[in-house]
Amino acid sequence: MTSASAAIDAIAVDTSDNVATCLHAVEAGADVSVKSGPDVITVTAADAIPRGHKIALEEIARGDAVRKYGEVIGKASTAIAPGQHVHTHNLVD
Amino acid sequence: MFHGYPRSDGSAGIRNTVGVIALMDNVNGIARKIAGNVRGTELVTDLFGRKLIGLNHEMRLKAIRGMATNPNLGGVILVTLHGVSAETFAEPIAAAGKDVECVVYQDIGGTLRTIEQGTLIAAKMAKKVSGVQRSEQPLSRLVMGVECGGSDFSSGIAGNPALGHAADLLMEAGGSVVLSETAEIMGAEHLMAERAVDDKTASGIVDAIAEMEELARRAGVPDIRRGNPSADNIKGGLTTLAEKSLGAVKKGGSKPLQGVVGYCDPVIPDPPGFYFMSTPSPACESMTGLAAGGAQIIGFNTGLGQPSAHPFVPTVKISGNPATAGTAPDDLDVSVSGILTGEISIEEGGRRIYEEILAVANGKATYTELFGTGQSTIGIAGASF
Numbered sequence: 001m002t003s004a005s006a007a008i009d010a011i012a013v014d015t016s017d018n019v020a021t022c023l024h025a026v027e028a029g030a031d032v033s034v035k036s037g038p039d040v041i042t043v044t045a046a047d048a049i050p051r052g053h054k055i056a057l058e059e060i061a062r063g064d065a066v067r068k069y070g071e072v073i074g075k076a077s078t079a080i081a082p083g084q085h086v087h088t089h090n091l092v093d
Numbered sequence: 094m095f096h097g098y099p100r101s102d103g104s105a106g107i108r109n110t111v112g113v114i115a116l117m118d119n120v121n122g123i124a125r126k127i128a129g130n131v132r133g134t135e136l137v138t139d140l141f142g143r144k145l146i147g148l149n150h151e152m153r154l155k156a157i158r159g160m161a162t163n164p165n166l167g168g169v170i171l172v173t174l175h176g177v178s179a180e181t182f183a184e185p186i187a188a189a190g191k192d193v194e195c196v197v198y199q200d201i202g203g204t205l206r207t208i209e210q211g212t213l214i215a216a217k218m219a220k221k222v223s224g225v226q227r228s229e230q231p232l233s234r235l236v237m238g239v240e241c242g243g244s245d246f247s248s249g250i251a252g253n254p255a256l257g258h259a260a261d262l263l264m265e266a267g268g269s270v271v272l273s274e275t276a277e278i279m280g281a282e283h284l285m286a287e288r289a290v291d292d293k294t295a296s297g298i299v300d301a302i303a304e305m306e307e308l309a310r311r312a313g314v315p316d317i318r319r320g321n322p323s324a325d326n327i328k329g330g331l332t333t334l335a336e337k338s339l340g341a342v343k344k345g346g347s348k349p350l351q352g353v354v355g356y357c358d359p360v361i362p363d364p365p366g367f368y369f370m371s372t373p374s375p376a377c378e379s380m381t382g383l384a385a386g387g388a389q390i391i392g393f394n395t396g397l398g399q400p401s402a403h404p405f406v407p408t409v410k411i412s413g414n415p416a417t418a419g420t421a422p423d424d425l426d427v428s429v430s431g432i433l434t435g436e437i438s439i440e441e442g443g444r445r446i447y448e449e450i451l452a453v454a455n456g457k458a459t460y461t462e463l464f465g466t467g468q469s470t471i472g473i474a475g476a477s478f
Binding site: 007040050051069091 | 334
């Protein structure tokens with residue numbers, strides 16, 4: 001039901017998501033613990049990311065779908081590297 | 094299976110309330126006194142009810158008839174100014190098999206006499222209704238509305254997905270779920286349409302949005318999509334309209350869409366499953382539609398806290414925000430804030446909500462029932478979205 005550590009920094013709503021939502025502000029270079037289904041994975045933040053904002057969990061090519069809640073919420077307007085902040089500058093409808 | 098009150102039309106209530114409904118705003122005070130005098134009653138008051146025309150008149154008729162025939166009511170007292178208005182409503186309510194009595198001010202004469210006679214009528218009905226016993230009912234007779242209000246960053250990633258998981262569990266067990274709030278599915282309507290079981294249902298979703306956009310244009314708002322997500326939403330981390338809408342749609346679960354109904358139209362759960370009702374998005378207007386549609390229970394997720402509930406429909410309050418769980422413990426029937434602290438999974442949160450939904454269906458009280466703070470509001474077409 002839950003894996004050992006309760007200290008998580010971000011949550012992926014669905015295991016198929018390629019972004020997660022940060023639960024508090026994270027600094028560039030910080031290791032971010034992301035809860036995804038039963039697992040907790042670690043991604044290194046490439047940018048400073050505010051609370052409630054999205055962090056990329058994997059590489060997303062320009063034009064590829066950005067997935068949150070197991071659904072497509074838009075596409076990458078530029079190549080996105082793991083750990084980067086995903087928002088209006090690189091995600092469009 | 095749940096234990097509910099059998100009704101003559103084949104439905105089952107999870108409560109056995111006498112509804113006291115004011116048919117005009119001028120008798121709201123009298124209706125409030127009558128309901129206050131008799132335990133076992135719940136009050137619905139009126140606003141803007143007189144002299145409505147066109148679509149709003151039709152909506153009000155459906156809303157009151159629908160609420161009066163909700164399975165949670167064992168009987169209905171209609172409080173009104175004159176006999177004509179009483180008959181307009183009493184006939185279809187009685188024809189639907191519901192016990193109905195009218196308290197008519199101009200026939201009785203005088204505020205105090207109307208309150209006195211109304212109180213006696215309500216007490217007699219409440220006494221009769223109290224003799225009905227709960228019995229085993231299949232979950233195919235349980236319809237849950239899903240709602241969210243006072244949303245924040247926790248809503249889309251914790252509370253709504255957990256409520257959606259509870260919705261899936263209810264539907265897998267044979268029950269039905271109704272999602273509402275048309276403005277909040279904009280940007281996700283193509284995904285809703287893809288979930289539809291047939292073309293008619295898919296076009297029902299598209300039509301509901303087109304109708305609302307047309308009402309908005311007539312009200313002088315050319316594009317209600319513009320400005321969504323709002324500057325506040327963007328600051329909070331939401332990027333696209335689809336992202337915002339999908340966060341709201343998530344609370345309805347993931348099952349195929351069986352049908353689309355208009356505001357306050359009956360939701361007939363045949364087959365049981367997932368339905369959509371086109372409603373305004375403010376919670377009180379939306380929940381009034383769900384109550385009129387026949388939902389017996391509402392699952393309501395809030396981020397920052399939101400105290401509303403429908404007087405006739407037990408409303409189970411949920412939050413995934415740890416701060417809200419701390420500041421509003423008297424408003425939350427289920428906290429799933431452990432999702433954001435990593436203590437529980439979304440699925441575990443959903444299981445906790447589902448258990449509470451079934452417990453409330455079987456008679457456990459919600460906080461808003463205990464406080465008596467429910468509010469019913471009939472939406473105004475073209476004036477709120």
